[in-house]
Amino acid sequence: MVRVKSRYLLCEVNVSDRSRLLLLDDRAVATAVRAAVARTHGDYGSALCTIGFSVKYLNAHTGIVFLRFPKRSYKLLWSALPFITSVESRGQKIPCSLNCLHVGGTIRTCQKFLIRYNTQQLHLMLPQCKNEGKEEKQQVRKAILNCSLPGGNKEAFEDELEIEEDEEE
């Protein structure tokens, strides 16, 4: 009854140029979100953004972000996310867009969704890999087999996706 509830938004950052994705960091994303909310919802929106908002997790390799919003105002702040056109980090402007994949009440549910989502993406990307050659498929197979670390599921899947992205380039 006394618990403070919040909503975690699992978002994906779409960048046209994959190499620039690596420049992202969580403070840059937080500033971009705050600026977009201030533009779209004014002083009222920025006031809502100061209390419960934070960037909980950012993966620069896959472009996954966890944003934490207070439960009272998450829909209003969510509506400002499509207005983000670029993220400024280390003096460079990276044109990107944020799209939300999942809304969860806790980080754990978001993590469970992310694991399921990553397995689906893996199944979608693997058939494309087949045409490239046998050795890449062997690499992917080896990486997947190395993945059965106890408690290390999330990082393992992300490593796989990283290998696949390099292959596709």
Add this chain to the structure above:
Amino acid sequence: MSGVDEKDESAVYRRVVLKNASPYHYLEVCLVLQDESTRLSAVELKQFIISGLKSLYGEVGAALTFDLLKYDEDKLTALLRVYSRGLVKLWSSLTLLGSYQNQACAFRVLQVSPFLLALTGNSRELQLD
């Protein structure tokens, strides 16, 4: 009450309560400026109110549609109409609007009603002759 009605139909008293009867709300506001001789045109006043909405509620607030129905330029009194869902936003941004072109200003909200007819009579300005 209903028992009495059945016996005597000429003295029937019925009370009708309407909730959300009107889609619009009407506000009568007066702008008070530090320099009393400044005059604003109707367009300038609407632009001023929109800038207030924009600073408090952002782009979404500035898109809130409201109409300036009547404007008295000498007394700087205006009649605004807004959808009922936007009343709180409009009224709060009028309250927090503090300066017009570097002079202090204030909006005095004289009357608010969901019915335009109710704004015609005002017991504050009643003149008994």
